[in-house]
Structure formats: structure tokens, C-alpha cells
Amino acid sequence: MNNNKKDSKKNNKSVGEKSKKSKKKSFLDKYFHITVFIFLLVVILLLIFNLRQYDQIFQSVADLNRTYYDIQRENQVLKEKIEEQKQMLDGIDQQIANYQKERITKEQFTEIYFQLQELTGMISQEKKREFYMNRIVKIISNNNNQLESETIYSIAKNIYEIAQKYKFNPFLICALIKVESDFIVDSVSDSYAYGLCQVRRFIAKELAENIGIEWDGAEKTLLDPEKNIKIGIHYLAMLYNDFGDIRLALTAYNYGPFRLQEFIAQNSEIPNGYTEKILRYYAQYRGFAMEEIDEILIKDK
Numbered sequence: 001m002n003n004n005k006k007d008s009k010k011n012n013k014s015v016g017e018k019s020k021k022s023k024k025k026s027f028l029d030k031y032f033h034i035t036v037f038i039f040l041l042v043v044i045l046l047l048i049f050n051l052r053q054y055d056q057i058f059q060s061v062a063d064l065n066r067t068y069y070d071i072q073r074e075n076q077v078l079k080e081k082i083e084e085q086k087q088m089l090d091g092i093d094q095q096i097a098n099y100q101k102e103r104i105t106k107e108q109f110t111e112i113y114f115q116l117q118e119l120t121g122m123i124s125q126e127k128k129r130e131f132y133m134n135r136i137v138k139i140i141s142n143n144n145n146q147l148e149s150e151t152i153y154s155i156a157k158n159i160y161e162i163a164q165k166y167k168f169n170p171f172l173i174c175a176l177i178k179v180e181s182d183f184i185v186d187s188v189s190d191s192y193a194y195g196l197c198q199v200r201r202f203i204a205k206e207l208a209e210n211i212g213i214e215w216d217g218a219e220k221t222l223l224d225p226e227k228n229i230k231i232g233i234h235y236l237a238m239l240y241n242d243f244g245d246i247r248l249a250l251t252a253y254n255y256g257p258f259r260l261q262e263f264i265a266q267n268s269e270i271p272n273g274y275t276e277k278i279l280r281y282y283a284q285y286r287g288f289a290m291e292e293i294d295e296i297l298i299k300d301k
Helices: 002-102 106-119 125-143 149-165 170-181 201-210 218-222 225-243 246-255 257-265 273-286 290-300
Strands: none
Touching: 125 149, 125 170, 149 170, 149 225, 170 225, 170 246, 170 273, 201 218, 201 225, 218 225, 225 246, 225 257, 246 257, 246 273, 246 290, 273 290
């Protein structure tokens, strides 16, 4: 009986111990899952956090790249603008250099202005005449200040009107007279050339008769400024019609047409010192450089 009691106690004890172990195991099992869940949850949260951090870092890097490329683009645009402005400045510098190199005088500008107005019909003949008369009077006065103002005006009037008749620029006639006589009315050369235009006596009578001037001897006829200018310009116009070139016409005026024809026929070099001297004064009176004389002569045709 005692043994039964002892066995019963042992059984009860082992059952209790089993029960305690069972309870302990069930507790561990229960909290193990929770712990694992919490651990996984923490890991997931950490991963999410890290992903967000990575996204932020990635976005920051991307923003930095975009900023870098934007800066590069802006730098390129700025470089292009700087290059464009540099080219513009170079162009302005070139224009300034051209202006300084080819700047025109006041007289040149005035004449260009009058020519434009004449071409467009915006200038009257009276204004044109006044412009040339003032300039011619100034040219004569600067070369011969011993002449009376009335005589100067009369000479200027004849130069302008007769040049217009034969379609010469009045300044070309002024240049011819400057070289021939330096505006000395009673000038007589060793070769018997008379007056302002230094018309030679041996051809003067025939020229005078051709244009209806009564011949009253070389001195009386050729030392009259008006008659002298009429005869001289008429002679130059004849030579221009014969040779078709103002340079050749001026050379023939100095050397004679037959001598010039000999130069041409023999293919000899045509002397140009006299002609160049006249054209130099012509360019000066018109306010141009001698280098531009060919262009001036082309426009005169």
C-alpha cells in the first residue's frame, strides 16, 4: 500500500514536472514567434529606412549630375555668347579701322551729298551752281590773291558755265588751269601759250573761229579770261572726243594730238607726269585721295 502511495506520488510529481516543462515550452514557443516576427519587422524597417536613405542619396546624386550638366550647358551658352560678342567687337574694330583708313573729308562728304541730291532730283540747279561757285572762288583766291574779287568771280563763273556746257566737272578745269598757269591771267610761255589755259597761238585762231569767237590777235583774244577758258575747254573737249579717255585727252592737250598718236602708233610709253599732276589737283579739289582717282573718273563718264 505504501508502495502504491509512493508510486502515486512519483507519478504525480513527474506529471507536474511534465506539466511545468510543457508550460515552459509553450511560453518559449509563443514568444519565439513573436521575437522572430519583431526581429523580422525590425529588419524590414531597417531595410525600408536604408532604401529610403539610398533613394535620397541616389536622388541627391542625380540632382548633382543635373546641376553639373546644367552648369556645363550654361557655360557653353556663355562661351558662345562671349565668342559672339568678341566677333561683334572684332567687326566694330574693323569698321573703326576702315573708317580711320578711309574716312572722308568735309569737302568729300559735301560733294557726295550734292551728287546724291542731284541724282535723286532733290537739288536745284541754283543750289548746285552756288556750291561749285563758292568752291571755285576759294580755289582761285588761294592760288592768286592779287586778283580783284570781281575778276575772281567772273573767272569762276566762266569755269563753271563752260565746264557744264561740255559736261566736264568744274574742278577738273580748275586743276588744268592750276597746272598750266597757276591762275595767272596774263601768263605767256616760251612756246607762245597764252592765258589761264595756256592755249597755243598756232592753233588758237582756228579754235576760236570754230566756236564763234572773233579773232583779234593772240594777246587780246587769249589774254581775255573768258575767251581763253572757252577756247581751252573746247580744245580739251575735242581731244576727249577723239581719244575717248580723259587721261589721253590731257596728255594730248600738253604734247599735242599728233605727238600722242605717234606714241600710240610706235607702242611707246606714254608720258604721264603732266596728266598725273592735273589729276592729283582734281582729286584734291574734290576731297578725295589720289588712289581713288580712277573711281572718280569712271563716275565722271
